[in-house]
Amino acid sequence: MDNNEGLKPNTDAMYEGLSFWFKECYRGKLEIGWRDPATKKLNRFKRFELDEIEELVAFAADINAQPGANMYFRVCTLKDMPGPTTDEHFWLAPGAHVDHDAAESVAKLKSHPLHMKPAFLIVTGRDPAIRAQSFWPISEATITESLIRRFNTNLAHHFGGDPMVVNPTRLMRMPGSIAWPVKPGRTKVELTELLWPTDKRQQRYPLHAMEYYTRDIGPQNKQLEITPRGEIAAQNIVTDVNYADGANSAELPEPAAEPVEAPEKAWQPPVRQNAPISELIAATRQPGQWHSSVLRLVASWLNRGLSDKEIHLIAPALTMPGFTLRQTHEELQAMIDSGRKKWDLPDRDPFVDAVTPKPRQGLWMDDADEFGVIPTRPWLVPGVALRGSVTLLSGQGAGGKSSYVVGLTLSMAAGIQYGKATPISPLRGINYNTEDDKDEQRRRYTAFVGASGAIPKEALKSVIRVGPEGVGTLFQRDPTTGDVTPTDALDDLKAMIVEQRADYVIVDPLAELHNAEENDNTAMRAILAAFRQLAKELDIAVVILHHDRKGVGVAGDVDRMRGASALQGAARIVLTLTRMTEEEAQALGIPPAEKASFIRIDNAKANYTPLGEAAWYQLTSQTIPNGEQVAAALPWTPPDRIAALTGEMKLEILRLMLEAGPERCRAHHHSIDYAPKWIAPLIGCDEKLVKAYLDACIKGGAVSIDKNVIEPDTRRPRPSYVVNRTKFMEMQQPAHPVEPEEGGF
Numbered sequence: 001m002d003n004n005e006g007l008k009p010n011t012d013a014m015y016e017g018l019s020f021w022f023k024e025c026y027r028g029k030l031e032i033g034w035r036d037p038a039t040k041k042l043n044r045f046k047r048f049e050l051d052e053i054e055e056l057v058a059f060a061a062d063i064n065a066q067p068g069a070n071m072y073f074r075v076c077t078l079k080d081m082p083g084p085t086t087d088e089h090f091w092l093a094p095g096a097h098v099d100h101d102a103a104e105s106v107a108k109l110k111s112h113p114l115h116m117k118p119a120f121l122i123v124t125g126r127d128p129a130i131r132a133q134s135f136w137p138i139s140e141a142t143i144t145e146s147l148i149r150r151f152n153t154n155l156a157h158h159f160g161g162d163p164m165v166v167n168p169t170r171l172m173r174m175p176g177s178i179a180w181p182v183k184p185g186r187t188k189v190e191l192t193e194l195l196w197p198t199d200k201r202q203q204r205y206p207l208h209a210m211e212y213y214t215r216d217i218g219p220q221n222k223q224l225e226i227t228p229r230g231e232i233a234a235q236n237i238v239t240d241v242n243y244a245d246g247a248n249s250a251e252l253p254e255p256a257a258e259p260v261e262a263p264e265k266a267w268q269p270p271v272r273q274n275a276p277i278s279e280l281i282a283a284t285r286q287p288g289q290w291h292s293s294v295l296r297l298v299a300s301w302l303n304r305g306l307s308d309k310e311i312h313l314i315a316p317a318l319t320m321p322g323f324t325l326r327q328t329h330e331e332l333q334a335m336i337d338s339g340r341k342k343w344d345l346p347d348r349d350p351f352v353d354a355v356t357p358k359p360r361q362g363l364w365m366d367d368a369d370e371f372g373v374i375p376t377r378p379w380l381v382p383g384v385a386l387r388g389s390v391t392l393l394s395g396q397g398a399g400g401k402s403s404y405v406v407g408l409t410l411s412m413a414a415g416i417q418y419g420k421a422t423p424i425s426p427l428r429g430i431n432y433n434t435e436d437d438k439d440e441q442r443r444r445y446t447a448f449v450g451a452s453g454a455i456p457k458e459a460l461k462s463v464i465r466v467g468p469e470g471v472g473t474l475f476q477r478d479p480t481t482g483d484v485t486p487t488d489a490l491d492d493l494k495a496m497i498v499e500q501r502a503d504y505v506i507v508d509p510l511a512e513l514h515n516a517e518e519n520d521n522t523a524m525r526a527i528l529a530a531f532r533q534l535a536k537e538l539d540i541a542v543v544i545l546h547h548d549r550k551g552v553g554v555a556g557d558v559d560r561m562r563g564a565s566a567l568q569g570a571a572r573i574v575l576t577l578t579r580m581t582e583e584e585a586q587a588l589g590i591p592p593a594e595k596a597s598f599i600r601i602d603n604a605k606a607n608y609t610p611l612g613e614a615a616w617y618q619l620t621s622q623t624i625p626n627g628e629q630v631a632a633a634l635p636w637t638p639p640d641r642i643a644a645l646t647g648e649m650k651l652e653i654l655r656l657m658l659e660a661g662p663e664r665c666r667a668h669h670h671s672i673d674y675a676p677k678w679i680a681p682l683i684g685c686d687e688k689l690v691k692a693y694l695d696a697c698i699k700g701g702a703v704s705i706d707k708n709v710i711e712p713d714t715r716r717p718r719p720s721y722v723v724n725r726t727k728f729m730e731m732q733q734p735a736h737p738v739e740p741e742e743g744g745f
Contacts, residue, residue, distance in 0.1 A: 009061040009071075013176025013194040017120065018053050018073065021094050023550060024141045024204070025050060026518050026562055027511040028077025028091035032060055033171050037068040040182055042171075045085065047078065051397030064177045071174040076148075077141075078169075080471075087145065090169050095119075095137035096151035096210065097172060099165035103129040108159045116213045117201045123193035124173045127186060133172050134159075139204040140519055146344055151210055154218030281317075290320055291331075298335040302343065305480070307350045308336055348480065381412060381421050383603055385504050385541035386572060390532050392510075394546040394561040395577030396553065400599045400619055401545050402436065403633040404577060405506055406444045407617070410455045412504070413462035419601070419635035420615035428462045429504040432493060434472030434512040441465040447622040447630035464500055466493070474507070475530045477516040477523055484516075484530045497538055507531075508545035510563075518563035528570030544571075553578060555614060556602035574604040587688045588638050598636065641692040649683050650693060651731065654702065654723050656682060662709045662720040675721050694721060702727040 022030065029047045036044055044063075048056040064071040075097055078089040098118075100106045109118070118134035125131050136155065142148065145168050152166035165172075173179070175194035181187050205213075280300075283293040301311050312329055319328040340347065378387035385391055395401045411418035415426035433441065445463070449455050474490040477483070486494075497505060507513055516523035535542040546561055553560035555578040558568045568574060578600050580588075585595035600614040618636040621629045642650075656679055657665050665675040676690035683690075697703035702724050709720035 007178050007189060007191050009064045009178055010176030010191065010194075011057050011061050013192075014057040014060060014174060015053060017122065017175035017194050018056070020120070021075075021135060021137065022050065022053070022077070023094070024137070024139065025077050025092045025094055026141070026547070029080060030056060031074040031078055031085060032056060032174065033072045033074070034060075034063050035068055035070045035180075035182065037066045040068050042070075042072070049397070050077065060174060060177065064174070068180050068182070070180050070182065071177040072171040073174050075170050075172050076168050085169060087167060087169050090145050092141040092143060093138075093145070093148040093168045094141050095135060095204070096148060096155055096214075097136065097165075097170065098134045098152065098155045098159055098161040099172070100132045100134065100159060101162045101165075102131070102160070105160040106130050106132050109134065112158060114158070114213055114217070116205055116209065117197065119201075119203045120197070121193075121195040122173055122175045123195060125179050125186070125190045125192070127181075127188040127190060136210070137204045138210055139206045142207060143517065147207070147211075150218070151214055154214040157219045158214075158217035284318060284320075294318060294332070295335055298332065299339055302336065302339045302345050305348075308333070308347050310350055311336060379424060380427055380503055380541050381408075381423050384408070384421050384573065384575070385412075385543055387503075387539055387541055388536045389541060389572035390528060390535055390570070391541065391543045391573040391575065392546055392561070392567065392571040393543060393575045393577060394548055394604075395599075396548050396579070399577055399579055400617075400631070400633060401577050402433075402444060402508070403448075403619060403631050404599065404601065404617060405431065405508070405543075405545065406448050407452070407633045409463045409506065410445065410448055410452070410459050413459035414455050416454060419617060426462065427503040428464075428501060429506065430464045430466055430493070430497060430500065430502045432466045432472075432505060432507045434468055435508065437467060438465065441467070443624060443628065443630045444632075446624045448632040450624065451620055451622040451632035451634055464496070464502070466496065472512050473515060474513045475515075475527055477514065477526060479517075482522065482526060484526045486530075490534075494534070494538065497540060502540060504541040504543065506543045506545070510544050510546040513544075521564040521566040524564040525566040525570055528567060532570070548576075555600055556604045558604040576602045576604045578602065587641060587692065599633065642689060642696060645685065645689060645693055649685065651728075652683050653679055653690060653693060654697070654728050654731075657703075657721060657723050658725065658728065662706060662722050663712065665721040667705050667719040667721050671718065700727075702731065 018030070027050070029049060030053070031045055031047045033042055033045045035042045046059065048059075060071050063069050074085065075093070076090055077092045078085060079091045081089050098105075100109070109121075116136070119137050120135055122133045122135070123130065124133060134155075136151070148168040149166055152168070153163070155161065156163050156166055173192055175192055177192045179190045179192050181189065280293045280297050283289045284297075298311065312332060315325060315328045315332055318332070319325050339345065379385070380387060393401060393405075408418055408421060409429055409431055411421065412423045412427040412429060415423050417423075431441070436444070442465075445460060445465070449457060449460070468489055472489060473487050474493065475484050476487055478485070493505070496502075511518060514527045516527050518524065531542050531544060534540075546563075546567070548560045549562045553576065556576055558574050558576075559565070560576065561567055561574075580590065580595040580598040580600065582592065582595065584590075585592060585598075590598065597619045598616060599619065600616050602614045616636045616638055617633040619631045619633055622632045624630055645653075657675060660675075664673045664678075666673045668674065669677070676687045676694065680687040680690050694703055698705065704722050704724065705719050706722045707719045708717040709722075710716070711718045
């Protein structure tokens with residue numbers, strides 16, 4: 001059907017659904033797929049970054065408006081690997097899903113409810129009967145593919161959903177998209193609906209809760225019957241293919257029905273479900289129950305992480321009269337092989353730690369009572385980069401971090417000041433970027449050289465741009481032992497640092513540099529420690545670029561960084577990059593349409609330098625020789641916000657506050673007695689100017705904020721401005737304005 005009957009893709013539903021579903025994902029790529037309008041085959045795909053959902057939606061809506069171009073999205077994020085998507089591309093799953101491909105399955109959401117509820121539904125069509133997909137997000141995206149597959153299988157079985165739609169790399173219908181009729185029996189063009197619940201249900205469930213609620217609703221587990229001679233029946237296997245609405249990316253034929261074992265071979269539990277280990281061991285002594293009990297024991301041991309060798313140590317205790325120990329070992333190994341294949345659980349060597357003990361770490365000691373000459377800290381750029389230490393620079397995706405780094409590295413190469421960043425001398429460094437290729441790096445550096453007018457072209461030779469040919473991971477962490485080991489890419493990078501005699505290395509971004517769970521404090525502390533060891537070993541500064549959490553971060557807030565809180569403590573210096581807010585634009589007189597062009601760098605945590613005011617930069621568009629427009633971050637000085645206040649007006653502000661007392665000089669802008677609000681009309685100026693002047697006085701010591709001034713009406717403490725009388729008297733002899741202190745970075 002070529003007539004869309006006046007329907008248009010609902011881009012709001014597309015954006016809301018995808019943004020909510022992928023909210024907890026912190027790495028990987030998004031992928032959409034659609035049917036070719038000409039052939040009606042699902043064989044067209046495109047990938048996007050996690051912070052490109054708006055671009056994804058615009059592209060999807062444009063394609064979906066073409067008759068026959070049904071639109072789908074991949075329910076997980078993908079590794080950046082070439083080729084058509086397979087389960088090997090899986091990276092992070094935001095939760096579980098069910099394809100209710102029949103009205104009866106949809107009805108079971110009400111007739112067979114669980115204690116947990118789906119966060120939202122996508123109604124894929126109502127002609128000739130309602131069809132839907134339910135989504136069950138988890139509180140933290142997981143890398144465990146088998147876990148999500150089990151959740152999907154159990155939920156599909158409980159609600160009568162499609163049992164073929166359980167793999168974590170599934171394509172599902174795009175919410176808000178036009179559903180063009182393709183399958184036989186469907187003739188009506190419909191708009192896919194995104195339905196949010198009206199009740200205040202829990203939107204995301206922890207993994208342990210999801211596992212608890214789905215543990216008893218799946219299909220009955222089938223185990224292979226094992227004869228006393230150790231012979232094992234061949235297990236039926238169904239190839240897991242990415243079908244979505246009847247087709248997949250490779251246009252494979254429809255799969256045959258899943259083979260089902262004969263009823264007499266189906267495994268039946270000899271003892272009650274969830275029986276403890278002791279009960280299963282006791283059951284092995286009962287006639288006719290040895291095999292089923294040992295099968296369950298082996299399954300439990302495998303899922304607890306025991307190795308083959310450790311399980312075989314129990315063989316003597318499991319050997320029945322009339323059987324040899326060798327027969328028991330053979331049957332155990334058959335069960336082990338079956339379980340490892342079924343659950344994708346590799347074997348491990350239980351003695352590997354014993355034969356390769358971890359090296360002891362030495363301690364330094366100092367008990368001298370005469371220190372002599374203490375060396376100065378080895379700053380490369382005070383407040384930004386220090387030899388032997390790690391700096392974290394965090395900001396929103398596409399927020400200007402790469403443009404700032406280009407300007408910073410070229411200024412370090414030339415040895416000239418870059419905003420408030422002042423290199424100690426011309427420096428040589430490496431910019432290791434896993435996202436931008438060689439040509440994109442050349443565009444950025446060419447743009448800054450042209451825009452600055454102060455950087456000699458020769459400085460480019462002191463900034464070595466580097467990127468991986470494939471995967472750019474530098475450190476790998478073993479999830480079992482916790483050991484962090486360098487990759488071949490890191491070995492190559494270390495050799496280049498030594499060969500080029502680099503003073504620093506910048507690595508971008510953190511999420512692509514390791515394989516650890518980003519929200520795991522222990523894991524991320526180990527990864528940062530590895531980077532710190534790299535800095536100490538090579539006597540260089542390491543600057544790591546990182547992403548903020550979703551939403552608008554507060555400038556200088558160390559808690560805005562994505563992932564584990566251990567990142568904050570492991571880094572010596574933490575910088576935040578933030579775009580100009582609406583309030584800042586109003587105070588500085590910047591038009592709203594231009595505020596996105598201004599970014600600020602704040603020192604959120606510097607163990608070796610005082611906190612300083614923000615350094616501002618403006619993203620300007622520069623035409624490079626090939627005709628393209630590329631952004632360059634140039635230093636920018638905000639206009640003086642308090643220049644409009646005369647010396648007399650400044651003294652009058654402080655005098656009025658002294659007369660009123662702290663009880664009438666509240667520091668919170670929602671308070672009735674908010675000081676800038678009632679002072680501004682008395683001296684004939686804007687409220688924001690008074691606030692800016694008080695901020696300057698706080699930095700100069702003439703004013704402080706006391707958080708414990710009691711409010712008379714409520715008897716509760718409220719933050720209030722307090723004027724330093726001594727400072728005020730000094731300002732009158734002669735009167736002079738109190739300006740903000742310089743410093744920072």
